[in-house]
Amino acid sequence: KAGVTQTPRYLIKTRGQQVTLSCSPISGHRSVSWYQQTPGQGLQFLFEYFSETQRNKGNFPGRFSGRQFSNSRSEMNVSTLELGDSALYLCASSMSGDYNEQFFGPGTRLTVL
Amino acid sequence: AQKITQTQPGMFVQEKEAVTLDCTYDTSDQSYGLFWYKQPSSGEMIFLIYQGSYDEQNATEGRYSLNFQKARKSANLVISASQLGDSAMYFCAMRENTGANSKLTFGKGITLSVRP
Numbered sequence: 001k002a003g004v005t006q007t008p009r010y011l012i013k014t015r016g017q018q019v020t021l022s023c024s025p026i027s028g029h030r031s032v033s034w035y036q037q038t039p040g041q042g043l044q045f046l047f048e049y050f051s052e053t054q055r056n057k058g059n060f061p062g063r064f065s066g067r068q069f070s071n072s073r074s075e076m077n078v079s080t081l082e083l084g085d086s087a088l089y090l091c092a093s094s095m096s097g098d099y100n101e102q103f104f105g106p107g108t109r110l111t112v113l
Numbered sequence: 114a115q116k117i118t119q120t121q122p123g124m125f126v127q128e129k130e131a132v133t134l135d136c137t138y139d140t141s142d143q144s145y146g147l148f149w150y151k152q153p154s155s156g157e158m159i160f161l162i163y164q165g166s167y168d169e170q171n172a173t174e175g176r177y178s179l180n181f182q183k184a185r186k187s188a189n190l191v192i193s194a195s196q197l198g199d200s201a202m203y204f205c206a207m208r209e210n211t212g213a214n215s216k217l218t219f220g221k222g223i224t225l226s227v228r229p
Contacts, residue, residue: 033217043204043219056216088156102217104150104158 002027004093004105012111018079021108025072025093031055032074033102034066037088046089049074050096078110086112116140117205117220124225126195133180134190134223136205142166145209147188148217149179152202161203164188195227 005024013019025032033056034046045058049068068074072093078085088109094102118137126132138147149161164172164179172179180189192199205220 035219042221043206045216045218048216058216090156090158092158102160104160107156109156 004091004103006091006105006108008108010109013081014113015081015083017081019081019110021076021089023074023091023105026103029093029095030072031094031096032068033092034076035090037090081112083112086110116218117207119205119220119223121223124223126227128197128227128229129194131191131193132195134203136188136220138186138188138207140209142209145207148206149190150204197227197229200225200227
């Protein structure tokens, strides 16, 4: 069974640009969660999607948005990039959102110049 | 106040020895879950072990066990018979049952280095 995949793995953008990250969950998983990891703030929850609906949301500005498609693939978008958005973005999938069944992808490392 | 506290900046252990990674948490919920994840240099988070707040026995998964002391609000991870491949960052996390806003909160992590 294929694991969680994230594309691209590495990305370099400049301030003010926007970026879209993609996450393909494990087959059969309907819940996808996104996290931001930085050296200063650690791992922070962004949002969770379940069956194409945002179910939970962390404390991030509206520049961070996401969506989920009918095949459970999810995208995360960050508009008007800031230097502080440089981070490792991790997505995780699970069947129903139970976190002890949550499997993480390898992450997308975003660098904002 | 921090929800999850991991104060050890870095830990070293000799191969084949046991090591304990500390984690304390803060919550007013009666029902919650505690997790440990391993993050190697590749970046992927690997689930290790889970402890529910109502579980009476400490969780164990192979070489991993969780020393759960509810009154002290601690959930330390014990790794027995350390291996070189155990060198990684280790994160403690908590899920509070806050209904629609249930989510995982992570600690800052601990770096473990296993010496041959």
